[in-house]
Amino acid sequence: MTINTTPPELPRVTTGPLPASTKVWKAGTLHPDIRVPMREIALHPSAGEPNVRVYDASGPYTDAEAAIDTATGLPRPREAWIDARGDTETYEGRRIRPEDNGRDGASGKLRPFPRAHAPRRATGDRPVTQLAYARAASSHPKWNMSRSARTWAATPALARPRDGESFGAAIPDHVTPEFVRDEIARGRAIIPANINHPELEPMIIGRNFLVKINANIGNSAVTSSMEEEVEKMVWATRWGADTVMDLSTGRDIHDIRDWILRNSPVPIGTVPLYQALEKVGGIAEDLTWEVFRDTLIEQAEQGVDYFTIHAGLRLHHVPLTIDRVTGIVSRGGSIMAKWCLHHHRESFLYEHFEEICAICRRYDVSFSLGDGLRPGSIADANDAAQFAELETLGELTQIAWKHDCQVMIEGPGHVAMHKIKENMDKQLECCDEAPFYTLGPLTTDIAPGYDHITSGIGAAMIGWFGCAMLCYVTPKEHLGLPDRDDVKTGVITYKIAAHAADLAKGHPGAQIRDDALSRARFEFRWEDQFNLALDPDTARSMHDETLPKDAHKTAHFCSMCGPKFCSMRISHDIRSEAQKEGMAKMAEKFRESGALYLPETDA
Amino acid sequence: MTINTTPPELPRVTTGPLPASTKVWKAGTLHPDIRVPMREIALHPSAGEPNVRVYDASGPYTDAEAAIDTATGLPRPREAWIDARGDTETYEGRRIRPEDNGRDGASGKLRPFPRAHAPRRATGDRPVTQLAYARAASSHPKWNMSRSARTWAATPALARPRDGESFGAAIPDHVTPEFVRDEIARGRAIIPANINHPELEPMIIGRNFLVKINANIGNSAVTSSMEEEVEKMVWATRWGADTVMDLSTGRDIHDIRDWILRNSPVPIGTVPLYQALEKVGGIAEDLTWEVFRDTLIEQAEQGVDYFTIHAGLRLHHVPLTIDRVTGIVSRGGSIMAKWCLHHHRESFLYEHFEEICAICRRYDVSFSLGDGLRPGSIADANDAAQFAELETLGELTQIAWKHDCQVMIEGPGHVAMHKIKENMDKQLECCDEAPFYTLGPLTTDIAPGYDHITSGIGAAMIGWFGCAMLCYVTPKEHLGLPDRDDVKTGVITYKIAAHAADLAKGHPGAQIRDDALSRARFEFRWEDQFNLALDPDTARSMHDETLPKDAHKTAHFCSMCGPKFCSMRISHDIRSEAQKEGMAKMAEKFRESGALYLPETDA
Secondary structure, three states: OEEOOOOOOOOOOEEOOOOOEEEEEEEOOOOOOOEEEEEEEOOOHHHOOOOEEEOOOOHHHHOOOOOOOOOOOOOOOHHHHHHHHOOEEEOOOOOOOHHHHOOOOOOOOOOOOOOOOOOEEEOOOOOOOHHHHHHHOOOOOHHHHHHHOHHHHOOOOOOOOOOOOOOOOOOOOOOOHHHHHHHHHOOOEEOOOOOOOOOOOOOOEEOOOOOEEEEEEOOOOOOOOHHHHHHHHHHHHHOOOOEEEEOOOOOOHHHHHHHHHHOOOOOEEEOHHHHHHHHOOOOHHHOOHHHHHHHHHHHHHHOOOEEEEOOOOOHHHHHHHOOOOOOOOOHHHHHHHHHHHHHOOOOHHHHOHHHHHHHHHHHOOEEEEOOOOOOOOHHHOOOHHHHHHHHHHHHHHHHHHHOOOOEEEEEOOEOOHHHHHHHHHHHHHHOOOOOEEEEOOEOOOOOOOOHHHHHHHHHHHHHHHOOOEEEOOOOOOOOOOOOHHHHHHHHHHHHHHHHHHHHHHOOOOOHHHHHHHHHHHHOOOHHHHHHHOOOHHHHHHHHHHHOOOHHHHOOOOOOOOOHHHOHHHHHHHHHHHHHHHOHHHHHHHHOOOOOOOOOOOOO | OEEOOOOOOOOOOEEOOOOOEEEEEEEOOOOOOOEEEEEEEOOOHHHOOOOEEEEOOOHHHHOOOOOOOOOOOOOOOHHHHHHHHOOEEEOOOOOOOHHHHOOOOOOOOOOOOOOOOOOEEEOOOOOOOHHHHHHHOOOOOHHHHHHHOHHHHOOOOOOOOOOOOOOOOOOOOOOOHHHHHHHHHHOOEEOOOOOOOOOOOOOOEEOOOOOEEEEEEOOOOOOOOHHHHHHHHHHHHHHOOOEEEEOOOOOOHHHHHHHHHHOOOOOEEEOHHHHHHHHOOOOHHHOOHHHHHHHHHHHHHHOOOEEEEOOOOOHHHHHHHOOOOOOOOOHHHHHHHHHHHHHOOOOHHHHOHHHHHHHHHHHOOEEEEOOOOOOOOHHHOOOHHHHHHHHHHHHHHHHHHHOOOOEEEEEOOEOOHHHHHHHHHHHHHHOOOOOEEEEOOEOOOOOOOOHHHHHHHHHHHHHHHOOOEEEOOOOOOOOOOOOHHHHHHHHHHHHHHHHHHHHHHOOOOOHHHHHHHHHHHHOOOHHHHHHHOOOHHHHHHHHHHHOOOHHHHOOOOOOOOOHHHOHHHHHHHHHHHHHHHOHHHHHHHHOOOOOOOOOOOOO
């Protein structure tokens, strides 16, 4: 891997392919100019099996051929397609104001992203959402929809019969554009893709597709910078983040978001309330619908692909939290609760929800309806407050759908294992199978410093049960802002959880990579084992700690057991012996039923 | 924490209490001289709640008052009790031979443990096992049984109604000595406690008790030393390992085991086959019952508390593995399979199983019946080979019980989530609820370097479903021998899995620590939050990366969100406001049913 060399004041991001990997493209059949990117992992010739193609959300950064310049931003391949639809217009857009970057004295000193693109919106108030197109069975959105099926295009013929328990999901053997369209139209999947984020490589989120993961990044008032956050975004997608949320709450958040969006190949989500709060100097009570609305338009024009909106938190829910161990732990939820109580009225998010829909449909910003009352401790899981809000989120889902807006639903939080399935089942029921998007859940409170693990357990389980996207938790959760290393640990942990869920759901093709890696392991193709791993660098360096030489890369043992005790080596001996002797015949000879001790036989 | 200062050639081990922790002792009522050790975590006076007592398997090393000298070994408090039973005798014991430490030229250079204790065995062939005593309802073993109930003694009155799904376990509200005895007599729990390991603090393994974890240590022919392995044992118990397996397969394994046993407060398990193989120069085919038997007696005299014996692998099972992706991945299993095939006969472990029982019952060595055919890849999970062996393990359980031997059963391995419960259910059925003891299972094959996480997911689930002890997996699994850092990561990950399982099963009192930590978190008692964590050192250092000052330890925010966005701080504001206004009244005022938008009301 190399660090590209933009001038020092520009973000330096990690580029170059992963080990033994090449970016390959599969062209569409209907539209040959639509190319789906995949990562092909080359195996050693001795493997005698095809290279392995895996899902690849990392964009041009891992393409050896791509020229990366963070000050220019990524290419905008969707722009021409969107334009060709003929249902949008570019316009001057909202003027950037100083408070967009915060009110404190140190704000506004960041270099703005150098290239301004005129924003685009729907002409009139027509919907330009993937949901509207899917419902109309329009041909326009095929570009998005075909590309979203990229995982499946990468799937060779199934190696073995499907095997899994999907709890009522409807996962097909092969994903077709029609299936994608049906799932979108049904509201059971979304393609977050703001028309102002044409750098995006579209992807799909829904329970009948591979489980996706999100990585949260963003500065806080205490720490970090634009440069660090742009690199975190690139770094997160390098390791497999399917979407990234920019949760910046410190200075310069308009400009930081611009830098991130223009360089992001994956959908970017935000919580617009955070910026709105900055605009009113951090005083929750001073928030207004007008400031919030202004922020929505600002961010929609920039290209944010999905908005977390805490509109499900209602005034009468707040008292339900009074006896909780940890109160309200959602930042957005606590801000809105405070606002509601102070003003003694329903939140402006709830009251103006239809107006919010009217904005989102003009840019195709998807909803991620926030769970402001998610439990922050094992004690508070699945309580009345949480489920009351979930029911409201179900109502809001119907309203959003009425406006042709795409919706997913956020979920907890901290939940002991025996209460996880109830969350999933209740969400499916209340929200009519709109995609669920959960933070963990953490299965215990007692391991700060390891909450990627406490939550990885819950994430794998809820992914299996039907959750469509898992929001990562890093080791720093509850303790501090994650740095680059924490981001990687969080992403890899959640790729594990998502993949474990795909296997358990019986996704066709999910096991291909496991099988290829296990064969490599059994055949002592160490390099193939490393290269097929979610994190080849770490696998290799751990091995090399004790056996660094090249010769060790074909050795029939490792330092864990040493040569005499390598079970896999012995297994090979057994197979050779069996081939000589005819193992099936031997088995027959020694099979018995009932008697514990067989009489000894001569060799 | 301090490192004690024995002379350089002796193992240097980590001693001293964990942060804010004191070793406390609860004296028995029937036998006041029996003291159960616990760890009391002091909370800040502002907490206004009692200090928290937690299970503590770390022995004298975390006792500020204890003098530790690894060349002397730990005190032997059980010795007098065992002697007082009057059913054992000391005797000269087997003579140590050079090949006990291996046949290679570099072996036998280690300093033997300086203090030789005469071994003890049952007089005649009477059983001196906890199972025999429990069946006889003898009063002798109460010492062990009472101490094994230490967790429960630490449990104050239940803070909340019990809540959980135990899948048919029979977990009582309060554990009594009678309950312990009944569970032992039923074979549903074991107390591994060799009469030659009187340094041990007894503990219990069974599905109706807290889920336990095991840490594997031991050198290999490629790397590590006695000093490192003794420290790994102490280090593992410091972080919560309930038992330790010494899986040494390199040089000097007799002497290394002596050093470990004499210094271990927890049960030590081994795989005697590894040493037997060393005695025959590493040639599996040259193994004999006589060499194996000799090794069992050698290790029983040293004080090994449980033996992994792969007696369930039968000759006719081996061909069932021929089409597997990863063959036989258990070291013991592959050695025995090779032996069986070479000699064309049943293994000597299976044929001589009753003689093995006769040895174990004289020393109270428990069985850990090995799963030599556990799956080594997702593809091989729950296959015919694995389940055929499990059925044989069920037969062997009955034979062991007939001889009054304590038994647990080892389990997989690599298993996708949807196949985990089948493993647990089948084990309960085949083995009549003898405790299950599983390695993970790993829920995917694609993350070498992170297999503590892939397996922690499976471990939490199978612990919930009824598994009694979880064998840890470290980040180095498949890649190399774990070092001290890997041991800690493995132990903490598995403490998380075990605790998540205890919560989900609804163990009374399990949630006390979660609740105390969550209250500390909500009240910004940062020090209490760190001290209550499974790993206080890591929690504190992660927090201090961005906010190192003392004043930050009472700050009402951290660097993750910064002061304006701390939801917990805002929650406190909400509560204050609510107290002023009368929140319940307010809720009433604003409650509505049906209408989405409320008419605005005056503040």
